[in-house]
Amino acid sequence: MKKVALSLCFLNIICNTKTFAQIDHGAFAHYEVGATYNFVPRLQENLQLSNLVGSGVNMNGIGISHGGGIYFLTHSGVVVGANGYRYGLESSGANGTTSFKLGGGVINIGYSTHRSKRMLNYPFLGVGAFGAKFAVTNTTANQSIVIDNYPIDPKKHATYSTGGFAFEGGYSIKIYAFNTDMHKKRKPRKERTYLVGDNNVVFDKGNRIKKPRNIIGTVLGIDAGVSYNVALEPWRNINYRDKIYSMKDPYIVYPFARITLGIGIFQHTKRP
Secondary structure, three states: OHHHHHHHHHHHHHHOHHHOEEEEEEEEEEEEEEEEEEEOHHHHHHHOOOOOOOOOOOOOEEEEEEEEEEEEEOOOOEEEEEEEEEEEEEEEOOOEEEEEEEEEEEEEEEEOOEEOOOEEEEEEEEEEEEEEEEEEEEOOOOOOEEEOOEEEOOOOEEEEEEEEEEEEEEEEEEEEEEEEEOOOOOOOOOOEEEEEOOEEEEEOHHHOOOOOEEEEEEEEEEEEEEEEEEEOOOOEEOOOOOEOOOOOOOEEEEEEEEEEEEEEEEEEEEOO
């Protein structure tokens, strides 16, 4: 009988969800930093030509990204917000060096797959816009690099830009740390009797509906996913604003992993 009683007690503890709270809704903002693998096959193919930067240049590589965002969690579990970011990388070839930079912003929407007092997990999809540019510096002593009809003389550089739509998808894990109550604990009210019609009605603390509790604190997390960026026009020389027709229309793909650190304010309620 003792074993049966202990088993029932254990089941009551793990199955009693009334004592566990979950995040109901709220908002958070964060700063983010992480790694991005830049994949620009068409640009890479063009820059490797012997009359351009030459062999050895590699624009397909890892760059450090940073940015920030603000997000809102609704009662229904929908997560919606905006995110901005930028990253860059550099590489050298036989005739010069190349630097690449990309910045963008997206509006993301997701749905929580897990919500608890300390954690929020959700997949997300986003759409937005991006801008990218690369610069070529001629490091040769007496040879010009010619891109279309515009030569880059020795020890000089030229910059090219493009932009378009950005699409991304991924998964986010957020952990709430060092949360604190924003409201002081209130003393329970004493029983009060009110005359309602011909009847006396007693209201005590057991009849009161518990309001959601506000909590504020640090939000730690990690976002991982992939972004696909489609340019609306070819690369342009930013000095002359002319399109570079000798280069193929660019597209940019990059997987990313970002660590986020921010602050949030939420409400949580006890599960029924």
